[in-house]
Amino acid sequence: MRTLLAEDDAELGSYVRRSLSVEGYDIDLLATGDEALTAALSGDHELIILDRMLPGRDGLAILKELxxxxxxxxxxxxxxxxxVEDRVEGLRSGADDYLVKPFAIVELLARIDNIFRRSAQPAAAMELVVGDLRLDLxxxxxxxxxxxxxxQTREFLLLKHFMExxxxxxTRMVLxxxxWGLTFDPRTSxxxxxxxxxxxxxDKPFGEPYLTTLHGVGYVLKP
Incomplete structure (x- = not known):
């Protein structure tokens, strides 16, 4: 899997690159925000790992632009x-996961597996249909x-979850x-x-609502 790794700590970057390479990842290691943004926008990578604090453009700014x-x-x-505020900010900006330093490589690998496991779909099920609502996966x-x-990315993932x-x-915690990959309640909206x-x-442009709020319980999607 071709992976972009943006990390300005040379020692940590080299360690992560070596460790992921052993697992079969093809790593492009970059050390500045501007280089990382240019590489990410090429669309040549299947996964991007961003240090939040990079020289020049920081990881959060890169993520938002992507x-x-x-x-x-x-x-x-x-x-x-x-x-919690930092993690929520990262996730709300479109991150698929958020890993706090120091971390173990096995945890990083587990989180990568989880991301692709969530997005994996059988070849025969690349479109979801509920009433006149369609989602091309x-x-x-x-x-x-x-x-x-x-x-937007989170809206797509949310709709996908409902349509499945x-x-x-x-419930809120299930969502x-x-x-968001959170196993705790960040106490935000x-x-x-x-x-x-x-x-x-x-719903709003079409008159008939599909997505319903059950107050005190959660949400349900049905035509």
Missing amino acids: RTKGLATPVILLTAMGS LHRKAQRAGQEIEL RPGQVQ LEAV VVETHVSRLRNKI
């Missing part, structure tokens, strides 16, 4: 900034009533773990905010 430009490549943020595109709907479970109630944004895109 998502703004529609690049959906999985991104793991590495950082010494380990507060291969091209990450959504449509309702034939009208294309533009989704039509009619099933999804935090499935979409991240789920509520993203559900509201998603509802504004898939």
